[in-house]
Amino acid sequence: MRPLLAAAYEVAAQLALVAANLAPPGQSKLARALRARRGLTARYRAWADGQRDRARPLLWMHAPSVGEGLQARPVLERLRATRPDIQLAYTHFSPSAEGFAARLNVDFRDYLPFDTGRASRVALDALQPNALVFSKVDVWPTLTREARARRIPLGLISATLAARSSRRRGIASALLRDAYARLDAVGAIHADDAERLVELGVRRDVIEVTGDTRYDQVWARATGVDRGSPLLSPLVSARPTLVAGSTWPADERVLLDAWTRVRRHVPDARLIIAPHEPTPSHVVPIERWATETRLAHARLGSDGAAAADVVVVDRVGVLGDLYALATVAFVGGGFHAAGLHSVIEPAAFGAPVIVGPRWGMSRDAALLVEAGGAAAAPDADAMASQLREWLISSEARHAAGERARAIVRSGIGAADRTVALVVRLLERR
Numbered sequence: 348m349r350p351l352l353a354a355a356y357e358v359a360a361q362l363a364l365v366a367a368n369l370a371p372p373g374q375s376k377l378a379r380a381l382r383a384r385r386g387l388t389a390r391y392r393a394w395a396d397g398q399r400d401r402a403r404p405l406l407w408m409h410a411p412s413v414g415e416g417l418q419a420r421p422v423l424e425r426l427r428a429t430r431p432d433i434q435l436a437y438t439h440f441s442p443s444a445e446g447f448a449a450r451l452n453v454d455f456r457d458y459l460p461f462d463t464g465r466a467s468r469v470a471l472d473a474l475q476p477n478a479l480v481f482s483k484v485d486v487w488p489t490l491t492r493e494a495r496a497r498r499i500p501l502g503l504i505s506a507t508l509a510a511r512s513s514r515r516r517g518i519a520s521a522l523l524r525d526a527y528a529r530l531d532a533v534g535a536i537h538a539d540d541a542e543r544l545v546e547l548g549v550r551r552d553v554i555e556v557t558g559d560t561r562y563d564q565v566w567a568r569a570t571g572v573d574r575g576s577p578l579l580s581p582l583v584s585a586r587p588t589l590v591a592g593s594t595w596p597a598d599e600r601v602l603l604d605a606w607t608r609v610r611r612h613v614p615d616a617r618l619i620i621a622p623h624e625p626t627p628s629h630v631v632p633i634e635r636w637a638t639e640t641r642l643a644h645a646r647l648g649s650d651g652a653a654a655a656d657v658v659v660v661d662r663v664g665v666l667g668d669l670y671a672l673a674t675v676a677f678v679g680g681g682f683h684a685a686g687l688h689s690v691i692e693p694a695a696f697g698a699p700v701i702v703g704p705r706w707g708m709s710r711d712a713a714l715l716v717e718a719g720g721a722a723a724a725p726d727a728d729a730m731a732s733q734l735r736e737w738l739i740s741s742e743a744r745h746a747a748g749e750r751a752r753a754i755v756r757s758g759i760g761a762a763d764r765t766v767a768l769v770v771r772l773l774e775r776r
Contacts, residue, residue, distance in 0.1 A: 352521060356488060360463040367461070379442040383458045388469040394455050395473035404773055405434040407476035409459055412441040414689065415482040418505035420451065421560045421567075421762035422480075422769055427452050429766075433773070436474050440485075443624075446663055459487075467493040477776040480769055484508055486526040500531045500772040504765050505560050507536040508543040509708045515546060524548035531775070534558075534768045536761075537710070557768060558761025559711075561691060565667070566759055569695035572671045579671060581653045586617045587674045587738045590698070592666045593623040593688035594679035596632070598703060601682055603636050605730035610642070610656075613738050619647075619669055621660035623679060623688065630661050666692070673698040674744065675737045677730075681705045681723070687712055694720055695755045699737050699747035701730060711754075720751025 367384040399405070408423060410416040416439065423435055435453040439445070448456040455474070460466035467490045479494050480502040481487075491501055513519055527548035534557030535541040541554045574583055589609075591602055599622075606618055622629040630646075637644035637657040645651035647660045660669065670676060676693030680686050681703020690700050690711050700721040706712040715721035724730035737744040 352518070353488075356522060357463060360461045360466075360489070363461040364463065364466075376442055380440070380458075383442065383445075384461060387458055387460050388466055388473075390457055391460075391470050391473040394457075395475075398454065399473070399475065400434060401475070403432055403434050404477040404776070405436060405454075405474060406769065406773060407436045407438070407474055407479045408453075408482065409438045409440075409479070409485075410444070410482035411439060411459075411485050412444045413447045415485070415505075416444055416447050416451075417564055417689070418560045419480075419482040421564045422504065422765050423451060423453060425762060425766045426769070430770075436476065450664070459490075462487045462489040464489055464493065471497060471499070478502060478769065478772040480504055480772065484512075484514070486523065486530070488522060488526040491526040491529045495529045498776075500775045501529055502532045502534075502769060502772045503530050503549075504534045504557070504768065505536055505761070506533050506544055507540045507559070507710060508547065509710075510539075510543070511708065512543075515543065520547065532768050532772050534765050555768070557764040558758055560762045560765050561689070562755055562758030563760070563762035565689075565692050565695040566755055568667050568692075569671070569755075572668055572696075574671060576668070578648075578665060578668055582619070582658065582669075582672055584617065584653075584672075586615050587613055588617045588619060588672050589675050589677060589734065589738070590670055590673035590693065591618065591620040591677040592670065592679060592693070594620060594677070595623055595683040595685065596629065597682040598677075598679040599633060599636075601703065601724075601727050601730060602677055603633070604727040605724075605734060607640055608727070608731040609734045609738065612735050616738055617656055617658070618642075619658040619660065619672060621666045621669065625661045625663060630659055633657070633659050670696050670698060675699055675701065675734060677701045679703075690715055690721060691755050691758075694751035697748040697752040699744060699751055701733055714754050715751055718750045718754055720747055720749075720754055722747075 367381040408419050410419040426433055436455040437448055437451055437453045438459040439448050440459050460470055471493055478500045483505055530549055533549055533554045535554055536559045538556055545551050634644055642656040644657040645655040647658055652658050670693040673693055676698040678688050678690045678700055680688045687706050687709040693700050702712055702723050704725040706723055722733045724733055
């Protein structure tokens with residue numbers, strides 16, 4: 348990294364630390380992310396002093412948010428089951444991953460410090476990892492530099508990079524090139540990803556195509572789901588059901604308009620909707636819409652949920668199981684600037700998937716659309732038409748659902764290949 352750019356980056360990271368100490372109360376994602384860094388390095392040291400077993404190797408896995416965490420989880424689970432001698436540390440960046448991290452069977456979990464030299468050194472000295480592995484694509488220039496100075500092997504798993512990614516140009520490319528060049532092993536999802544990663548600075552000789560570990564994760568969840576569980580059993584029904592997952596208000600404006608039209612043709616159809624952020628500000632407008640359209644609504648887990656026309660999910664961590672109830676699925680993000688959420692979760696259950704128009708950055712969506720297991724709807728008219736077809740025609744629905752499921756099945760095995768890559772990294776130290 349150029350000296351001037353490196354200096355500016357360090358200043359920006361230091362300013363983030365200052366902001367953390369000044370962050371006001373509030374539940375916005377930014378405020379929570381800042382407050383979480385208060386006393387963070389002290390927490391690393393406290394865990395190291397009390398629980399770091401220096402006689403055991405330690406893998407540090409970093410996954411910024413829930414999506415990347417889903418790719419890391421199969422690797423961590425397999426290592427926990429097959430290598431009890433290894434300690435596991437897991438860090439994340441986003442507050443949205445806090446609950447996800449709490450459910451992982453790891454020895455240490457916390458936020459990643461802001462990428463300053465001092466914070467990186469403290470974290471590395473505390474954890475003393477035998478390998479540091481990043482999930483998907485995010486790498487951190489200062490942390491990788493300090494890890495390389497300690498000769499700690501660096502890896503990247505389920506690595507993918509969209510053709511139009513901003514990382515491939517401008518300041519981002521200059522800022523991250525050295526960090527990518529420091530990686531010792533990279534498991535790319537696809538050969539196209541491997542080529543784009545080389546353009547970013549990854550050495551060609553350290554890359555192998557291992558696939559996407561999420562496919563193993565969602566397949567295991569779908570095949571092992573218990574429809575008799577307290578979560579699902581009250582909602583099991585013969586009613587045609589649309590499960591809409593990870594929706595944003597921009598998605599909901601189109602979806603709810605389309606659903607009103609669908610109900611005229613399929614009056615017994617049921618909607619289960621899980622906003623991406625199930626806070627009152629997101630849940631209450633959906634309930635208001637249901638009241639205005641005279642649809643019986645209830646929140647998940649309430650007494651009225653079993654008979655409701657609209658079930659509103661006001662919690663996180665359950666969507667992956669709720670897709671088991673889907674006749675058809677809608678995945679949010681396609682009408683929102685943040686991008687499309689996971690389409691392979693419902694596909695693993697054999698549910699055909701509808702997405703909004705902004706799906707081009709999602710490789711999974713592209714595979715499903717090309718195979719006929721998903722359809723893109725640019726507006727409420729198109730969405731209502733596709734929903735009616737799949738809800739009414741069992742033949743069309745079944746054919747699309749089987750194509751979707753076949754795509755997920757084809758990706759199985761990535762987790763085992765990725766575990767082998769990580770073990771080789773651990774053994775290098």
